[in-house]
Amino acid sequence: MGKDRVPAFTRCRRMPTFAPRRQSPIGSPALTMLHLADIRRDPEAAKARLSHRHFANLAAIDELIALDDQRKKLQTDHDAVLAESNSLAKEVGQLYAQGKKAEGDAAKVRSSELKQRSAELTAQQAQVSEALQTLLYTLPNLPHASVPAGRTPEDNEVVRSGGKNPSLDATAKPHWDLAATYDLIDFELGVKLAGSGFPVYKGKGARLQRALIAFFLDRATEAGYTEYLPSVLINEASGFGTGQLPDKEGQMYLVSEDKLYLAPTAEVPLTNIYRDVILEEAQLPVRMTAYTSCFRREAGSYGKDVRGLNRLHQFEKVEIVRIEHPDRSYAVLEEMVAHVESLVQALELPYRILRLCGGDMGFTSALTYDFEVWSAAQERWLEVSSVSNFETFQANRLKLRFQDNNKKKALAHTLNGSALALPRIVAALLENNQDETGIAIPAVLQPYTGFARIGG
RNA sequence: GGUGAGGUGGGUGAGUGGCUGAAACUACCGGUUUGCUAAACCGGCGUACCGUAACAGGUACCGCGGGUUCGAAUCCCGCCCUCACCGCCA
Missing domain, CATH: 3.30.930.10 (Bira Bifunctional Protein; Domain 2)
Structure with a gap:
């Protein structure tokens, strides 16, 4: 057990501090209120349940999915750029070690192009993530089917x-x-x-x-x-x-x-x-x-x-x-x-x-x-x-x-x-x-x- | 409040700027062997996202954020946290 504050459980390695909006644009769509995967599985059901709350902005669900699509696309693109960048970095070392200075220099040039591209994609990802996050924050939990439809x-x-x-x-x-x-x-x-x-x-x-x-x-x-x-x-x-x-x-x-x-x-x-x-x-x-x-x-x-x-x-x-x-x-x-x-x-x-x-x-x-x-x-x-x-x-x-x-x-x-x-x-x-x-x-x-x- | 030490995988704990997503040990899971318990040996064993019918594959993560570099766990800066001792106090 030791010093573990929650003995016998598997603890996540990462303990993010409270800063969901500032989380890295890469990877997880960050901390959300509703689980995006659930919404994607059945958007119409999500809308139906939200309408039980008299939640006005049902279009948010579609926006959310569109933003998430964008997010995925950006990540796929970014991953490809980074993958090339990674393999290039390995080559550079080898090229210089083999005395192929000219090729090494060329690889460096390509590498800095990729770096530039990566920075652009990072910015775009941050933007999309931010929009996604902001929208998710506005969504309350989905009411259970048995919740009465009233307002007051x-x-x-x-x-x-x-x-x-x-x-x-x-x-x-x-x-x-x-x-x-x-x-x-x-x-x-x-x-x-x-x-x-x-x-x-x-x-x-x-x-x-x-x-x-x-x-x-x-x-x-x-x-x-x-x-x-x-x-x-x-x-x-x-x-x-x-x-x-x-x-x-x-x-x-x-x-x-x-x-x-x-x-x-x-x-x-x-x-x-x-x-x-x-x-x-x-x-x-x-x-x-x-x-x-x-x-x-x-x-x-x-x-x-x-x-x-x-x-x-x-x-x-x-x-x-x-x-x-x-x-x-x-x-x-x-x-x-x-x-x-x-x-x-x-x-x-x-x-x-x-x-x-x-x-x-x-x-x-x-x-x-x-x-x-x-x-x-x-x-x-x-x-x-x-x-x-x-x-x-x-x-x-x-x-x-x-x-x-x-x-x-x-x-x-x-x-x-x-x-x-x-x-x-x-x-x-x-x-x-x-x-x-x-x-x-x-x-x-x-x-x-x-x-x-x-x-x- | 003061001083010092430190944050690496479930745990302990290595780590020279590229061969480290990360040694080793331990824990755990599977297998082999074995009268039983045990041991030995072999293999597996992080999280998240993208991707896939499912595999594969890709990316990120070594407290957090930023910087240097073609390349950072490793170098630099800022921040956070934890622990120890002293002081103070219930």
Whole structure:
């Protein structure tokens, strides 16, 4: 094992730093979002799937293929030039060694012509690569066939729901009032220490955080996920690998002195553990879980969305991540949904599961299920989990592959989901379980909290 | 923060400007041999792209980028990273 950070896996020799646009024009079409080979295999299918997202520029697919054709032609030409150049270089040495100076000089002349030609081709290749890359960056992942065609959150499909809405009386308070009443969370103190959106939990409020984290991690571990405690600072390459960079740069906190970002989710460090890795097929599936604080700038959010715990700059979350064989990934997605569902059920929260429509789905996802819990005093649904299959979209950026016994390599599928994000769970727990004198803690959490009620 | 060392294939580790995509060992795979385990011997064994029906073949890659040269792992410049020790700190 030794110093290898990912023991037992085959590591790629090359660990490209984050600079996809500046990659050599020769060779690989560089890091792409969608896998170009897949698009080429069936361009019409790609267009059909993209239209599910209401992606406007379907002509991009044809442009892409045309550019790729150009790229191939240029490479073939360039290879021929370089091949001649290489053999010529060998001859030169021999010619001089044999005393054939005149012929050697002639070869040098030809060689410099080729060098000139090579430089031209390099420039053209760079240009085509750049165009190809730019275009590929604009393409989101291809939605799965089951993704509803809608455009807005209203068009999301409710897959199923569960739990029972509590009947609260008129005196029921929203969670931010409850947090103050029972001295669980101090929002003003957070403002003092950092700013709005950085609540300070205290007393039973803090203990409840710890309890939920431990509970979620235990459940994930029982389900076969290996627990990690990764770094929360991530570098550019990691941000690129999972798709946060370059698009969502503004959503992450940047430690500019060190060019590191605060991870917006444990998905980033966890998934990037397998960046530049070729797994043996027998090593699949990979299941990982981690608790981390998550940091999001949430620029542009306002109003009731940011009240109390509804939307924060820092929050706690347990994440589950899987690396799977393409044949299994959708079955696994359902399995993950079932896992998350078991959590909200155990917490006795009213919930519903949404299949996100094409217009509401994230850029990198092929299919996403959102979990929402009912926040009874606010009388609104709060998103507490998002479970997605990214198919090869992330794997392509990560260069995360697996190989079978014949050394045949293919991109793996990556999936992840919150299991779960704490703040809105806490909001719902506080609001839904309140009565005149206090707040009841769900039975399943009591071994973790050490108390059954908050307040009287 | 300071000083020093170093980045070559899965690992260890050679490498004089052309015969090095790269010695050797090791690991791994296949084969031969062998009462068993083991050993010995032979062969294979990087990644990506182009190319092919598939082979073949071509090109690039010795941390990254650039330069010198007919020709660079090897020489020059810039950058990045890692390790060790000292200092500081949890």
